[in-house]
Amino acid sequence: MFLDKMVTTAIPERVYTLCKIAEKKPVSNSDLKDKMEPDFLNNGSTYYSDYRNAAEELKLITISDNMVSLAVDSSTIKSIDSLRKYVNGMLEQFSTGQFYQVTKAYYSLDGAVLKGEKNVANMAPLLSQMINRPVDAVAMRAWRFWVSFLGLGYLQEMFVIPNADVFLKDIIEIAEFDKNRRYSFGEFISRIMPYCHMIIDANPANRKLNYGISNGLRALHDAGVVKLEHILDQEDIWNLYTLKAHAISNTVTNITICS
């Protein structure tokens, strides 16, 4: 799912459930499969290996001698939110994977993404061209589950509105910023950058944040999680995607992580 191609069957909730079962005690592959997809369901086919692989890719579990064990501390899967935060913190490890590259390409479309296709599945050819590797409609349908779960966008039927508010909130927590301290925006970006190359322009010289990141920052500002400011005498000026209506309509120089 993250290392290579995306599959629709490896959805976050299945990965989470699998981890919760393995949390109690190591369990054999067949027993684990029997718990989630027992034969008496008469499913005909099985998805087990897909979501187990996703869990393994995310280093949530290890498989040894056909026994599945939880590979992370229990606190990582205490809730599905903690799982999300964990995954968000390690996405950069999958920079060659299809999910990472598609997300990066999607975010780079900036506000223009709103004017295109209404169904992400139909965007496969465009994204395939952008990342120079095959992406099909099925992969895009799989992508939407995780991009929505990880807080990188909001699903509107089959369209994803880029807004990284939840993702950014996780990364801000991971980056362990001091609360109520005013950071220059450049410093803020450099501290979150190790986790955010996927959605932030890799060239900091541009000092330009795309639509999805800008939406996320504004949403956090509106929710009182952060405070964005443009202080006139500051030179570390970054450009958000322009939204004339918003209090932070374009430029920003400082950010405070509110308590």
Place this chain on the structure above:
Amino acid sequence: MDSNIARERLSYVVKADSITASQGDFLATHVAIRRLHLLNKFDIQPSGGRDYSEEAIYKKHILNSENKHQFIAVYGQSGTGKSHLIRWFEARFQQEKPENEVVLFIRRSDNTLKGTIRQLLEKSEVQGIANRDIYERLVRASVFVDENKLKDMIYHNFIIEIEHDDESHPIRITNVKRKRLEAFLNNEVVHNYLMSATGPIARMYSKIAEHTLVDRDTVAQFIADDFMVSTDLFEDIYRAGADPKAEKMARELMADESGAEDAKKIADYLNQFVNDVIQRCAGIEPGDFRQIFQEIRKELYRIGKNLTLFIEDVTSFTGVDDALLDALIVEHTGMNADDNICRIASIVGTTSNYLQNNFRDNHKDRITQYIYIPSDVFDEDGIFEFVGKYINTMSLPESTISVWLNNHAAPSEYPVHEVKEGANWEYVTIESGKQLCLYPFSKSSIRYLYKYGLTKGHQTPRYIIRDIIEPVVNDILSNVDKFPSLKYNIVNVNTTLSYRIHSQIKDEAQADRLLRFLSIWGDGNPDQYTQDGSTYIAAVKKEIIEELGLPILSLSEIQPPKPGPGSVFASTPELAPEPAPVPSPIPLKSQERVSKANAVLTNWSNGQIIDVSATVGITGILRAAQGDMCKFLFSSINWAAEGISMDNVSKVEHATPTLICFENQTKGTGFYTMPANWESVNLISAFIRWREYGNQSWNYPDSDLDAYLITAGLSRIKNDLVKAVNVNAFSKTSYIEAAIAAEMYRMILCGEYRERSLKNLTAKYLFEAKTAKPAKSSHSREWNSLVTILSQRGADVANRETVRQYFNLPQGGGSSVIVLDEPNLMRVFRNVKTNKLVIPEEDLQSQDTVKLRRDVFSYLKDIVDRIESVAKAELANALTVVQSIYDYFNNDEIDEDDILDLVTKSKEFYTEINNAQINVAVSSSDAVKKNTKQIAKAINDISEVLDEDDPLTILMTFSGDPLSDLQPLLDFLNQIDADIDKVDKQLISRKNALGDVVENEQSCSRYADELKALMVISTSLEGRQ
């Protein structure tokens, strides 16, 4: 403005009825009308043609330099300023009239017949008039009469007129109808109904009585609506025990189609008597007026005078209008020359409708000139001047106005107040070049309130005074700290401006106030610019915002408009021609629809109700937006991640309450109610534009803001939504527990789970494919009946699907493969088993608004309500069966050995029969022998629960249908019974065939061996019985 003076003078100056203002205030607030139409023939709403100024018409017609007979009608819609114009004509004429001209102004404020007569008699020129005794009588005639008494007099006089109708009027009704109408009007309920404050009698009373407060342009007539009988009214009439004739009439008037027609006919019929009735009630006899006029005109002729009458409103003359109009049209020349009456010129004000419907054709023909006042009597500058003059006049002491008036009220001398408040605000330049401060208005606010604050047909001077000037001035005088207050509706609110204000200002009341001010007093755009050292926010100078104590916000900086603002407010479109608009890619029709929907939303945020019940029109747009919001929320929230089963989400999606509803919504409920505030308006508007502008996409200008708004808005309400749809929102028990309990009961009742305890009931049972039900069972009628109920209308299938899907972790909605949330399944499953399928009674009575969840509880309740009686019936049934077995064996502890013993003995019995060559077929005991174990277990199981009280234990015992297991034994025992019976009969028959063998001793010994054998068998059989 000078608020100290304005506070005192406001009520004197701001009068919707201009005639009641003092002469000074009247002239100080007068704004020249330049859009009058002159017509020779009546046209209710003339269009085109040349515009005339009031001055031009005055000189051409009112001044009457040719001294000719004139009968001029000034007409227009109610409130257009007819009275004002007539009063201005009169004032102008008074200054320039010839010496021999007697001018009489008949005011509407003296809106009674008595008042009209008194005005005529008060003129010094007619003091020497003949027949004074008649006039004295007329004045005496209207002594004070109690209101109710006078109204009753009017009412009953109509009945008298009907009763004595001599058919001299053109509209006639049949005798039968007349009698019915009379009875109808005599009915107490009808009487009270027609006498109500809004009824026809009140309208007529207002024309007779003094100092009533009805609309000045009310016509004292019956209308069809007065006689439309509603179902409620008919009920009241009927219940009160109406005269049959009255009831018939009421029934006729209630009819759907013919009722309206009949009502109109009755109204028209009764209107013929209005003049007579009012004259009689006012104490005036018909013909009096004509005579008075004749006398006045004769008197004036005698002393060499002419008469010019300015009649503010002829509508008020109902009751004498015919006579009056007859008098006014009589020329002094021609055939009347011998009467020696003076020349008369009349300028009569009337509404268009009254002129059209109530002037007789012969009166219309005698009108020498029509002057039409259109509704939009002022151009924009005229409206600014109109407002400015009112503000100025109320800010001036009365004495200053009087001095100006006494000095002939010359425009060049027009007094201008010293501005105490609003010096920085906008000014309007008037004719004399003087500047009037518009505070508390801006030109934008006047334009806005004129366009949106006045309803169609009310954009007239009267309503500008009543609905714009007075409320706004009152608002700022009463509480400048809250100005502009809540009462102004913002139409077409700029979403960007609204969003910026509400995101920057946390005090919602202040934010709303600022938005109102910038939207109505400013240009409503989210921009600011600096010019000549001043900052303009939404085209309002920053200092003015500060002056009102409003918060200052920061907007997007733009270039100042050209030419620069001539005032403290931005240049208005009149001052600065707008650049050619860039064609919008959005169709005009869509823009209009969105604009109208936004207007409704604005009103909603101001506390009005909102209707989303229809699928068409603006209501339909709002409904669609609500639906789109719900769809978005269903797809964007990670329900499963939030701990909400997708089965629950699906049930909520199909529920009658919508996921989202609006506060103050006329119909329907929702899981989450969006409060009527600006945040909600912004959100809803975004969805409206998504559908209307983008055709259900974000492909339209500025959609980036809308897309942001809906995502940011969702995160604000997500937690509340998740909580609202949670399974525990309505009861402590989740519906899935009820569903599992019901499924377990079903499995027990249908024999799919046949164990006597729940211990071995695993989750597997819940998901396995079900086997076909056995065709026949030995259950009680009650048991079978409950089993039938379980599958009625597919309830069992639906419940099983609920159990199956609740723990599924689906991907979107496209796969039939189930992946279980095993930890959650096991937790709930264990819980249900531990509780022995018991769900608290109060939860069974679920008031859940989600029908599909409620159905689960109902399904379980259907079972729980019956299991006790089913268990009892099953026990009773079993007891009967098992008792018969006990009786056979003469024992109530039967084990396998007892059954096998029976089998052995039965075999011996048949062997003996065979030996005795008795013709009875051998009954096989194989079935009994084969099922001995099962039969013994069934007897044992049943025996154990015969004293049991717990219905679940009983049901589980009978789940495997043990009575059916006993059937082979029962069948066998019955067969043996039958066979013994047969043997007995055959033995008797054989014995009889031997004849009397008692005397023959040898015969006794002859069958001794046989007898002995039979005795043995008999003894053995007896023991079995």
